[in-house]
Amino acid sequence: MAKLYKATGINLKTMPLGESDRLLTILTPEYGLIRVVASGARKPKSKLGGRSELFVVNQLLISQGRSLDRINQAETITSYTGLSQNLGKLAAGQYLAELVLYQALSEHPQTELFYLLNEHLERIEQLHHKTDRLWHTQLIAYLAHGIYHLLAIEGIAPQVHKCCATGNELEPNFNYSDWQIGFSMDAGGVIKIDDISVVQSDYQNLSNQNSSTKINTLLNANQLLLLQQLPQAKLQTLVQLTAYQDWVKVEKLLRKYTQYHLGYSIRSAELIDTYLQLSSIHP
Known part of the structure; x- marks a missing residue:
């Protein structure tokens, strides 16, 4: 007899398998990502039809298989219809x-x-x-x-509150319309730019006084404020x-x-x- 186990899971990926089955990739708190077969889920009157759709959260009873596990029972907890x-x-x-x-x-x-x-x-x-x-x-x-x-x-x-080069706190400056800060992918966040008059076309060559880190883009005061909300x-x-x-x-x-x-x-x-x-x- 196949071993059974229970799991709660949300369907994140679904694809057809065979003539009438679906292969589901499900995120569960108990076992992480699992890939299971929903047998007959593509048949018109299948009980697993709606329960195997994307973003449906089910309480599952699953049987272990040699290559793929299979859903024996599924009871929907919630669905993000x-x-x-x-x-x-x-x-x-x-x-x-x-x-x-x-x-x-x-x-x-x-x-x-x-x-x-x-x-x-x-x-x-x-x-x-x-x-x-x-x-x-x-x-x-x-x-x-x-x-x-x-x-x-x-x-x-990404670091959004402190300069990645100096570690100093950064606050949006709304007193200057052209105030900007840099953002570096390598450094992992925002970097203070001393010269606030720099134009957008020059950002590829910008570097902080204490760092050779490349600045990938520039952000204005409001964009920094939004980042700091996240x-x-x-x-x-x-x-x-x-x-x-x-x-x-x-x-x-x-x-x-x-x-x-x-x-x-x-x-x-x-x-x-x-x-x-x-x-x-x-x-």
Whole structure:
């Protein structure tokens, strides 16, 4: 008789297997990432049909197999159906799920990662969809928040409060319209720039007095303020007051930073770009 075990899991990836089965990649707090077969899940009247969809959280009874384990029973605990009802929310959810798929370990408990992902998926799902710039600002802000927290749990979140070269605290300076700070992928965060008159085209050659670290991009005062919001457990009401383009720059910066440090391209990020482009054409 096959050995049975129980697990709670959220479906992060699904693909067809054979004529009617599905192969699921599931994040569980007990065992980390597992790959299991949902037998007959693609049949029209299968009990596993809806329970094997993306972003469904199930209580599972699984039987061990020689090559792949199989789901014997699945009882749904919750499902983020709101994600699939909006292209922007779905793209953001898949973006975070892709990061988790690269981060999570197999055969190791992943309790903190499991609950962190669920927390951010729930926040994105509960956003009230509107066809205006505020909605898009909130979506990108919540996505950036989730990305930062996933980087933090991996131990590679960028430094956003202190200069990476000097260790001194950095505060946004709104007294000068052209005030900027640098961001270095190599150093792992923000770096103070003494010459505030430097122009964007020169940032590739910038270096701090005490460091030869390359500056990859420049950030204005508001963009630094947004970055410094991200380590907090919840974003403040600042989300509703800030400029849309600043959040877009913050997300793209985090995207490049993630790809640089983890060594892979985030394919799901293209869905966010496509969604925002379509939304700008059809607001």
